[in-house]
Amino acid sequence: MMSTEARTPMVRLAKRSDMSPRMIWCIRFGSILIALLLGCIPILLTGSNPIAAYEVIVAGSLSRPIYIRQTIRIAIPLLGCALAIAPCFKMRFWNIGAEGQITMGAVFASYFALFWVDRIPHVPLLIVMGIASAIAGGIWALIPAFFKAKWNTNETLFTLMMNYIAIGIVAWLQGGPWEGRKGSQLIPMFNDAARLPEVFRVNCGWIIVLVLAVLMHIYMNKTKQGYEIAVIGDSVNTARYAGMNVGWIMMRTMFISGAISGLVGFIIVSGANYTLYKGVANGVGFTSITVAWLSQLNSFAMIAISMVLAILEKGANTLQTRMQIPASIADIITGILLFCMLSSEFFINYRLIFRRKEEKGKEADA
Amino acid sequence: MTTLITLIVAAVTFGTVLMYGTLGEILTEKSGNLNLGVEGIMYMGGAFGLAGAFYYEKAAGGAASGPVAIVIAILAAFAAGMAASAIYSFITITLRANQNVTGLALSIFGTGIGQFVGEFMRVSEKGYVALSNDLKDAFSAAIFPDFLINIPVIGRIFFSHTVFFYLAVLLAVLMYLFLRKTRYGLYLSAVGESPATSDAAGINVAKYKYLATTIGGGISAIGGMVYIMTTAGCVWNHEGLSGVGWLAVALVIFCIWRPLNAIWGSVLFGAMMIMYLRVSIPFIPTEIYKILPYIVTVIVLILTSMKNSRDKQPPASLGNNYFREER
Numbered sequence: 297m298m299s300t301e302a303r304t305p306m307v308r309l310a311k312r313s314d315m316s317p318r319m320i321w322c323i324r325f326g327s328i329l330i331a332l333l334l335g336c337i338p339i340l341l342t343g344s345n346p347i348a349a350y351e352v353i354v355a356g357s358l359s360r361p362i363y364i365r366q367t368i369r370i371a372i373p374l375l376g377c378a379l380a381i382a383p384c385f386k387m388r389f390w391n392i393g394a395e396g397q398i399t400m401g402a403v404f405a406s407y408f409a410l411f412w413v414d415r416i417p418h419v420p421l422l423i424v425m426g427i428a429s430a431i432a433g434g435i436w437a438l439i440p441a442f443f444k445a446k447w448n449t450n451e452t453l454f455t456l457m458m459n460y461i462a463i464g465i466v467a468w469l470q471g472g473p474w475e476g477r478k479g480s481q482l483i484p485m486f487n488d489a490a491r492l493p494e495v496f497r498v499n500c501g502w503i504i505v506l507v508l509a510v511l512m513h514i515y516m517n518k519t520k521q522g523y524e525i526a527v528i529g530d531s532v533n534t535a536r537y538a539g540m541n542v543g544w545i546m547m548r549t550m551f552i553s554g555a556i557s558g559l560v561g562f563i564i565v566s567g568a569n570y571t572l573y574k575g576v577a578n579g580v581g582f583t584s585i586t587v588a589w590l591s592q593l594n595s596f597a598m599i600a601i602s603m604v605l606a607i608l609e610k611g612a613n614t615l616q617t618r619m620q621i622p623a624s625i626a627d628i629i630t631g632i633l634l635f636c637m638l639s640s641e642f643f644i645n646y647r648l649i650f651r652r653k654e655e656k657g658k659e660a661d662a
Numbered sequence: 663m664t665t666l667i668t669l670i671v672a673a674v675t676f677g678t679v680l681m682y683g684t685l686g687e688i689l690t691e692k693s694g695n696l697n698l699g700v701e702g703i704m705y706m707g708g709a710f711g712l713a714g715a716f717y718y719e720k721a722a723g724g725a726a727s728g729p730v731a732i733v734i735a736i737l738a739a740f741a742a743g744m745a746a747s748a749i750y751s752f753i754t755i756t757l758r759a760n761q762n763v764t765g766l767a768l769s770i771f772g773t774g775i776g777q778f779v780g781e782f783m784r785v786s787e788k789g790y791v792a793l794s795n796d797l798k799d800a801f802s803a804a805i806f807p808d809f810l811i812n813i814p815v816i817g818r819i820f821f822s823h824t825v826f827f828y829l830a831v832l833l834a835v836l837m838y839l840f841l842r843k844t845r846y847g848l849y850l851s852a853v854g855e856s857p858a859t860s861d862a863a864g865i866n867v868a869k870y871k872y873l874a875t876t877i878g879g880g881i882s883a884i885g886g887m888v889y890i891m892t893t894a895g896c897v898w899n900h901e902g903l904s905g906v907g908w909l910a911v912a913l914v915i916f917c918i919w920r921p922l923n924a925i926w927g928s929v930l931f932g933a934m935m936i937m938y939l940r941v942s943i944p945f946i947p948t949e950i951y952k953i954l955p956y957i958v959t960v961i962v963l964i965l966t967s968m969k970n971s972r973d974k975q976p977p978a979s980l981g982n983n984y985f986r987e988e989r
Contacts, residue, residue, distance in 0.1 A: 309987060310987065311987065338775075338778060341782070342782065390762050390981065392698070392762060392766070443964055443967065447964070447967040447968045447970070448967055449963055449964055449967035449968075450963060450967070450976055450980075452696065452762060452981060453911070453912075453915050453959075453963055453976075454960060454963055454964075456698075456908065456911065456912075457912055457956045457957075457959050457960045457963070458956075458960070459908075460905070460908065460909075460912075460953060460956045461953050461956050461957060461960075464949060464950070464952050464953030464956070465953070467949040467952070468947050468949035468950055470949075471947070471948075471949055472947050472949070579770075582766050582769065582770070583766075583770065585762070585763060585766055586763055586766055586767055586770070589760060589763040620785065622777065622778050622781035622782060622785075624773075624774045624775075624777035624778045624781060625774070625778060626774070627770050627771065627773055627774025627775075627777070627778075628771060628774035628775055628778055629774075630770055630771075630774070631702075631767055631768070631770045631771020631772070631774055631775075632771065634763075634764075634767035634770065634771070635749060635753060635764075635767055635771070638753055638757070638759040638760070638763060638764055638767065639753055639757045639759065641757075641759060642757035642758055642759065645758075646758075
């Protein structure tokens with residue numbers, strides 16, 4: 297008896313699923329608060345007042361309609377791409393290649409924008425660009441999915457490599473075949489006919505991603521395909537025994553995911569940059585993974601989280617001009633925020649059982 | 663011939679940076695942790711390594727000695743890398759968060775910190791942060807005497823490099839011996855292959871994962887410092903450093919998780935990355951050279967998975983956390 301007691305560790309862990317939704321949200325908001333407090337440290341190191349700095353961040357991103365529009369412009373690709381990643385991660389297929397899928401989508405959209413602009417009128421051209429980008433992104437994602445399905449090739453590493461191949465292709469186009477003025481290393485700006493129209497003075501990409509958010513919610517929760525994805529995520533073997541063709545579902549899901557990422561690439565080139573360059577994805581493919589994961593793959597939570605990260609990024613630019621704090625503070629605070637929110641899930645999913653508490657539990661059972 | 667030798671020497675210079683990044687990540691991945699934060703870790707190593715050497719010189723003034731500055735830069739970078747991967751370890755090992763997402767978060771955080779420190783030094787020093795020429799030379803000096811370097815052909819190929827290259831090679835050999843010939847190294851590999859089995863055999867899984875990941879992060883960070891102090895000329899240069907960490911992750915696959923392969927692999931990758939500056943092959947645009955390392959890595963990845971030979975696979979539990987309770 298004594299010996300077993302000595303072997304019981306101080307703290308044990310047990311899975312829990314009984315936490316009330318209110319408590320869960322308290323923990324999540326608590327983690328955000330802690331992150332904001334930790335974010336004060338680098339601000340203090342620069343000799344600035346953290347409260348004033350946070351005020352500047354909020355004011356710089358939300359205080360005027362023009363700032364709000366700029367913030368939304370940052371949030372659009374983050375949200376769109378997070379939606380793309382959700383089904384893959386639900387399936388436990390670790391697609392970290394959204395960066396490359398965005399880039400390939402942007403390349404194909406740009407091809408039509410640059411070379412077909414005289415031959416196709418405005419709206420059909422945009423539709424063609426959208427379809428081309430979706431197919432390109434989808435195929436770029438399909439390649440690693442095919443090898444995963446066929447030979448179980450590690451998808452995390454494969455999709456990661458595909459990013460840099462896509463970016464390299466753009467770098468080549470930029471300095472080679474698509475270069476505008478010789479020696480400029482730049483691809484010419486798009487004609488007006490190849491630019492997305494604005495609604496409320498923000499490119500209509502925001503409507504596209506909001507519609508996608510609703511569609512993705514329905515797809516994941518109400519359709520057979522969404523159900524298949526959830527089963528594979530829980531257990532590949534269960535899915536196999538149930539007669540699902542796991543490889544086929546993986547490839548289909550990755551194609552859909554890549555297609556949405558490709559569409560995001562189209563929105564970026566046609567709605568924001570009006571040209572193509574190798575930094576077109578600009579880390580969105582990576583940041584959106586954290587957006588998707590922190591939202592628990594819930595489409596509507598992604599809207600909120602992508603806005604928070606957009607506010608940080610836009611606000612940090614203002615911070616740099618007004619308070620001489622390097623804009624990289626946005627990345628630091630984003631990182632801290634992600635760390636804290638990732639950590640908070642632990643306290644939601646597990647119960648810490650201390651040794652003494654457990655003994656009391658035993659007495660109660662007896 | 664001279665072109666070829668120059669190419670090899672330049673490849674080794676850039677390859678040294680990659681070798682540290684890769685060796686660190688091999689150690690990390692051997693424990694089953696896929697740390698995608700290497701990019702951020704190398705940024706932090708670069709910024710803190712530069713800061714260490716810079717503030718040392720500022721404090722010591724004219725009395726600053728090269729070897730001391732090198733040691734301080736290595737230690738500063740190593741400490742920064744350890745701190746960064748300690749965060750990663752705590753969140754993934756103790757708090758059991760998803761490794762991919764945590765690694766990406768560390769990349770965002772680390773690049774932010776690196777940039778911040780680099781910018782902050784520039785602003786607080788009112789302009790340019792650079793070491794004196796004497797110290798700069800100490801970082802990029804060859805360590806072998808001239809008569810060895812002057813041996814035709816092989817002299818420059820083997821003896822003209824900085825101290826960092828020879829340290830990296832030594833590290834690779836030591837890591838090979840550790841992983842293959844010592845009990846603790848075998849335990850570490852066992853943890854990466856099957857944590858449940860290791861746990862049952864009485865190995866402290868969490869301890870091995872923590873140690874391998876934090877030390878691995880420290881080693882990777884030295885790579886960032888070496889880049890800033892040699893290739894970038896002791897000035898903070900985030901553009902040059904961007905992407906190096908991801909290349910190191912690719913190189914780990916190319917080396918099929920073996921430290922000795924990292925020696926020639928990193929020189930080969932280094933050659934592919936700088937070849938466009940030195941050699942131009944007609945009909946192949948220079949930008950295409952730069953994606954060669956990634957294409958080669960993809961091919962290696964596909965071939966190893968098709969052949970499915972046991973000794974060439976990633977550590978079996980790579981990317982998965984270990985929960986004793988869910989075994």
